[in-house]
Amino acid sequence: xxxxxxxxxxxxxxxxxxxxxxxxxxxxxxxxxxxxxxxxxxxxxxxxxxxxxxxxxxxxxxxxxxxxxxxxxxxxxxxxxxxxxxxxxxxxxxxxxxxxxxxxxxxxxxxxxxxxxxxxxxxxxxxxxxxxxxxxxxxxxxxxxxxxxxxxxxxxxxxxxxxxxxxxxxxxxxxxxxxxxxxxxxxxxxxxxxxxxxxxxxxxxxxxxxxxxxxxxxxxxxxxxxxxxxxxxxxxxxxxxxxxxxxxxxxxxxxx
Numbered sequence: 088x089x090x091x092x093x094x095x096x097x098x099x100x101x102x103x104x105x106x107x108x109x110x111x112x113x114x115x116x117x118x119x120x121x122x123x124x125x126x127x128x129x130x131x132x133x134x135x136x137x138x139x140x141x142x143x144x145x146x147x148x149x150x151x152x153x154x155x156x157x158x159x160x161x162x163x164x165x166x167x168x169x170x171x172x173x174x175x176x177x178x179x180x181x182x183x184x185x186x187x188x189x190x191x192x193x194x195x196x197x198x199x200x201x202x203x204x205x206x207x208x209x210x211x212x213x214x215x216x217x218x219x220x221x222x223x224x225x226x227x228x229x230x231x232x233x234x235x236x237x238x239x240x241x242x243x244x245x246x247x248x249x250x251x252x253x254x255x256x257x258x259x260x261x262x263x264x265x266x267x268x269x270x271x272x273x274x275x276x277x278x279x280x281x282x283x284x285x286x287x288x289x290x291x292x293x294x295x296x297x298x299x300x301x302x303x304x305x306x307x308x309x310x311x312x313x314x315x316x317x318x319x320x321x322x323x324x325x326x327x328x329x330x331x332x333x334x335x336x337x338x339x340x341x342x343x
Contacts, residue, residue, distance in 0.1 A: 091288060092307035092338035093325055094118040094230070094251065096150055096199065098136035099127035099159075099313055107312040113139050115321045117337045118146040118307065120197045120230070121186075123178035126152035126160025130185060137189035146337035147191055148230060149182035151175045152199030160200035161267070168215040171202070175219035179227070194339040195228035195249070196220045198237070206237045207263060213240035221246060228339045233293055233303040234262035249338045251307040252287050254280040254324050255314065258295045262303075271296050277320040281327040284308055288333060306338040 097113070098121040099106040106127065113119060119140050122128030128136075140147045151174065152160030166174065179196055186193045198206050198216055206213040213236040220227050221244050231237040233250035241248040256264045257271040265272040274280045287293060288308070292300035308328075310321040325335060 090334040090336050091305060091328065092117050092146075092249075093321065093328075093335055094120055094148075094197070094307050094309050095312040095317070095321060096120045096122070096309070097312045098122045098132050098150075100132045101127055101129055101156060107314075108318055109136055109312065110139065111318045112310075112312050112321060113143045113145055115318070115325055116145060116310070117335050118148060118195075118230075118339070120148050120150035120199075121182060121193075122199065123149055123151050123181050125154040125174070125178060126156065126158075126199055133182065133185040134189050137186045137191045141189060141191040144341065146195075146339055146341045147182075147186055147193050148195035148197050148339075149179045149193050150197055150199050151178035151182075152202050155201075160202065163201045163205060168211050171212060172215040172219045175216050176223050179220065179223045183224070193227070194337075194341065195230050197230040197251075203232070203237075204264065206240075207232050207235035210236045210240060213237040214244070217241045217244035217246060220244075230307060230338070232264070233305065234301050247339070249306040250304050251309050252284070252293055252305055254284045254308055254310045255320055258293055260295050260297060260299055262293050262295070262301045265296065275314070275316060277316060277323040280310070280320045281323040284324050285327050285331055288328065289331070
């Protein structure tokens, strides 16, 4: 079996507000997507998350989203493609600075929430994201939801692309995430999530709500860090993969 990465969206607290159990998740995952201060996170949260990741040997990436603390970055905001490009560049720069401050270094970028969903569906937005990443540092990889426009945009921009699947989300027949609030969008049981992940990794395909297989390379698996069952799900996913002979390691080597 090939190796695979296990990632989670972390550092999503703000000020005195805490979101998820980052300490526990950083003992399970191999990569951490760290919020950059616009949809969640702040300099204190970012520096702390990067420092813990460094001590645990966890790779880190920037996790940029819309500037929407009230909506946790899950609402579409009316920004132009140029504005999106600059918002992404701004957040990647912040992540690079705070990671360096903590003695770590980001190696990739993964878009968050509504921004990520739109980039997966709309090529012009995906191109804006890819241009921003390339402009800031062309050596950064792009972690993208499998079989989406963001994969194609990253490849066209000459970026290193790695495709991911979700342990705790359902898929439409075209490979997009089922929108939150719709039936089948969320996979809340750790057992079901782990079984789905193992099936997709073994099949080398995204498995849709109807059971359709969409073949794709799978380099990483995401478990959202903000849910009540995140730690249990990530732990069981890792356990089941390792029992199946899958090696867990970062999809992008930790930078020196």
